[in-house]
Amino acid sequence: MPVLALLTLAVMVIALIDAITRRDDQVKHMPKFVWVFFIVLLPLIGSILWFTLGREYEQRSTPMSFGDPRRWQRDAQPTPPPAPRESRTTEQQIADLEREMHLADLEEQVRRRRAEDGSAG
Structure with missing residues (x-):
């Protein structure tokens, strides 16, 4: 009892x-x-x-489930495929990288010279 x-x-x-x-x-x-x-x-x-x-x-608008909830969406739009990248050869990519490295070296030289001029004055 x-x-x-x-x-x-x-x-x-x-x-x-x-x-x-x-x-x-x-x-x-x-x-x-x-x-x-x-x-x-x-x-x-x-x-x-x-x-x-x-x-x-409360009324649930989406069913409860385990896993990825996107698979339960009824009106889900398929994701568009990624935009195609412009096709560049390996040589062109290497040339771009070399240009970037050269620009980075030049910027570093400019910073060093400004620092030297600032400490000398």
């Missing part, structure tokens, strides 16, 4: 917390204070009725 009383008390406390913390637009059929009074007055029946009739359940 004590197990049934503890179970009833636990269900009543959970129902009270849920009813009190709900927004008014999430409560159906009766005002929130009437539901709270009903849950306290008749703990087991009031709690069961609260969870079945009085509470507004």
Whole structure:
């Protein structure tokens, strides 16, 4: 018998917390204070009725699942293929890299000379 009383008390406390913390637009059929009074007055029946009739359940727009959620999107557009890169030969890419290295060396020389001029003056 004590197990049934503890179970009833636990269900009543959970129902009270849920009813009190709900927004008014999430409560159906009766005002929130009437539901709270009903849950306290008749703990087991009031709690069961609260969870079945009085509470507004949220409708999920997407199904719950494990894994990548993109596979469950019904209206998902296929990703466009990447834009084709302009075809450059290896020699052209190496020449570009050499130009970048040369420019970096020139910039470093300019920085060193400015630093020397600044410390000499």
